[in-house]
Amino acid sequence: MNSNTIKIGILGIGGIGGFVGAPLAKKYKNSATKIIFICRGETKNAIQNKGLQFESKGIKETIFPDVVSDNPTEIGILDVLILTSKSYSIKDILSTYKDCISPQTIIITLQNVVNANEIIRETLPEAGQIMEGCIYVASNVKQPGHVQHIGGPGKIFVGGKENKQLIDLLVSGGLDITYVPNINEILWKKYLFVAPVAGITSAYKVTFGQLLEDENLMHILDNMMIEIQSLASKNNIMLTKEDIETSKDLLTKFPFESKSSLQLDFENNNQTEKRFLVDYVIENAKKYGIGTPYYNDVNEKIKTSYNVS
Known part of the structure; x- marks a missing residue:
């Protein structure tokens, strides 16, 4: 330059x-x-x-x-x-x-x-x-x-x-x-929001606002974030309970009708980032012996709903 x-x-x-x-x-x-x-x-x-x-x-x-x-x-x-x-x-x-x-x-x-x-x-x-x-x-x-x-x-x-x-x-x-x-910490904090929200909104076909109003889905989201937290710790990134609460609160900053880009790509039959937002978590957690039951369930629901592998 x-x-x-x-x-x-x-x-x-x-x-x-x-x-x-x-x-x-x-x-x-x-x-x-x-x-x-x-x-x-x-x-x-x-x-x-x-x-x-x-x-x-x-x-x-x-x-x-x-x-x-x-x-x-x-x-x-x-x-x-x-x-x-x-x-x-x-x-x-x-x-x-x-x-x-x-x-x-x-x-x-x-x-x-x-x-x-x-x-x-x-x-x-x-x-x-x-x-x-x-x-x-x-x-x-x-x-x-x-x-x-x-x-x-x-x-x-x-x-x-x-x-x-x-x-x-x-x-x-x-x-x-x-x-x-310390960009790695910032990247993981965003991933803590983006990846679980993308997965759950795609699996259950809900907007950000609908997700916020559903206690059961928010419970699933919370546990997906805990699974991300466990994976981040294996990469020397310590995400806290406060980070999880901050991530969930981010949902309130978007319009009710907002949808994740992953969900929009599924709806429009476009190529998707599922490999980076869902599969990456499951596969890398498995390498470290971390269980991901909530991510696994969301993944199965996505595969069934959209007929993808």
């Missing part, structure tokens, strides 16, 4: 990519900081022709980034790559755009996982700086090129090697982003 022109690519302009990319493209239009939306198909065509339609807090804006492309040659070498795609896409996407990533490229991850660094290095072992991160937001695609921010503060936390220049650039671009040295 020592050159006069800084190229920031946002890979995947879905709910999260649109939320992150919109303020950056708006702020840095016609400046030395170039914002590139990396997307394909209908999304690429819609944004190229009509711009990104972005709705937040009752305001709808049309935003044009500097470049919208799926062509690695046109994109060129990036200074910063913000990964906002689903977890299951990371390996294929990085393989496709490996020529846009140099050892100096800073990769920021915003997936709902606790092992993004591991996933990336399996595909790009020579990758340079990886800043694992997470974002607290509910933002959905209404249609290709049209993103709606539903709820959640949009707060972003990132770790890895500290880079004040980059963080300041992103903050100036309208992102609520904070560097933390």
Whole structure:
């Protein structure tokens, strides 16, 4: 990031990519900081022709980034790559755009996982700086090129090697982003919320509000979080009872009708992140001899409801 022109690519302009990319493209239009939306198909065509339609807090804006492309040659070498795609896409996407990533490229991850660094290095072992991160937001695609921010503060936390220049650039671009040295703890705290909520809302086909109103389901959710707590402890992350209560309380911060992205993907017959949000917990807990009866039951209900393995 020592050159006069800084190229920031946002890979995947879905709910999260649109939320992150919109303020950056708006702020840095016609400046030395170039914002590139990396997307394909209908999304690429819609944004190229009509711009990104972005709705937040009752305001709808049309935003044009500097470049919208799926062509690695046109994109060129990036200074910063913000990964906002689903977890299951990371390996294929990085393989496709490996020529846009140099050892100096800073990769920021915003997936709902606790092992993004591991996933990336399996595909790009020579990758340079990886800043694992997470974002607290509910933002959905209404249609290709049209993103709606539903709820959640949009707060972003990132770790890895500290880079004040980059963080300041992103903050100036309208992102609520904070560097933390203990990112693994933050990632597990978010996972404590995201993974069990995704599993239970998908299994029982309920919204966040309906989940909150059902004592039996909240009991199941509480025990799923305790199972996550046990797994985290094996990774040297101590999640407390207060962390569990905070995670459950987060449900009240979203609109009643909110649904998890896993649930929406099941409903829309899309590829899902079940492998990262449900299977990962069960399989890794088993390695440590941790029982996961509540996660197992939710998993079986998901498999039955959606006819998946």
